[in-house]
Amino acid sequence: xxxxxxxxxxxxxxxxxxxxxxxxxxxxxxxxxxxxxxxxxxxxxxxxxxxxxxxxxxxxxxxxxxxxxxxxxxxxxxxxxxxxxxxxxxxxxxxxxxxxxxxxxxxxxxxxxxxxxxxxxxxxxxxx
Amino acid sequence: xxxxxxxxxxxxxxxxxxxxxxxxxxxxxxxxxxxxxxxxxxxxxxxxxxxxxxxxxxxxxxxxxxxxxxxxxxxxxxxxxxxxxxxxxxxxxxxxxxxxxxxxxxxxxxxxxxxxxxxxxxxxxxxxxxxxxxxxxxxxxxxxxxxx
Numbered sequence: 411x412x413x414x415x416x417x418x419x420x421x422x423x424x425x426x427x428x429x430x431x432x433x434x435x436x437x438x439x440x441x442x443x444x445x446x447x448x449x450x451x452x453x454x455x456x457x458x459x460x461x462x463x464x465x466x467x468x469x470x471x472x473x474x475x476x477x478x479x480x481x482x483x484x485x486x487x488x489x490x491x492x493x494x495x496x497x498x499x500x501x502x503x504x505x506x507x508x509x510x511x512x513x514x515x516x517x518x519x520x521x522x523x524x525x526x527x528x529x530x531x532x533x534x535x536x537x538x
Numbered sequence: 539x540x541x542x543x544x545x546x547x548x549x550x551x552x553x554x555x556x557x558x559x560x561x562x563x564x565x566x567x568x569x570x571x572x573x574x575x576x577x578x579x580x581x582x583x584x585x586x587x588x589x590x591x592x593x594x595x596x597x598x599x600x601x602x603x604x605x606x607x608x609x610x611x612x613x614x615x616x617x618x619x620x621x622x623x624x625x626x627x628x629x630x631x632x633x634x635x636x637x638x639x640x641x642x643x644x645x646x647x648x649x650x651x652x653x654x655x656x657x658x659x660x661x662x663x664x665x666x667x668x669x670x671x672x673x674x675x676x677x678x679x680x681x682x683x684x685x686x
Contacts, residue, residue: 476653489673
């Protein structure tokens with residue numbers, strides 16, 4: 411390959427890498443994490459869904475009166491909470507397929523916090 | 539809804555309705571995403587019906603037809619036999635789950651239907667039983683139908 415040809419090939423390679431970098435963006439897909447000590451669970455819907463273990467899940471069922479959130483980590487540990495707090499229910503309504511969901515609970519299983527982070531960093535769920 | 543219809547009958551009817559609404563969608567060509575959307579739509583319809591039925595069931599006009607002069611003014615019609623029956627039916631759903639140590643998405647939907655006519659304190663009491671049992675590993679989510 412000539413000198414100019416090598417230069418051209420190098421430019422193309424750099425361009426491809428730069429383009430790929432722009433297309434990818436900053437990615438972060440946390441899997442399901444549960445801390446029983448502080449009664450806290452967190453994870454991304456996409457991260458949980460896209461794992462190969464077929465065990466993890468996280469999300470909330472938002473009903474008219476009660477919202478119920480569930481998380482299960484790769485070890486099969488499952489934790490749940492419910493709430494009728496309108497503020498927490500409103501937070502849960504913001505969940506989508508690219509969300510990072512975190513929730514905490516008390517000894518009675520009532521949610522003490524529900525946080526939803528919607529960010530470009532989290533890849534969406536990929537079927538199947 | 540007539541006052542003469544027992545709450546258990548209402549709950550049973552709604553349970554059957556839930557099962558019908560949640561039956562698998564026909565058509566092998568449907569993608570998983572389409573089926574999911576259809577299921578959510580059915581759940582929305584079901585939820586709307588439940589709210590309507592619950593509103594009728596706990597309406598003061600249907601549960602307090604004959605107020606007396608000695609009757610205390612209560613903020614909500616909580617102390618009726620009909621209401622007790624609704625609460626008992628909801629607790630039975632939880633009891634069945636605890637006996638089998640399994641809790642499915644359908645169980646959660648049925649519980650939502652059964653508790654629709656209860657107040658917040660009553661619902662909290664019942665849902666607390668479920669959440670505590672899950673968090674104490676006494677109740678396992680059904681792997682095929684696990685919520686949420």
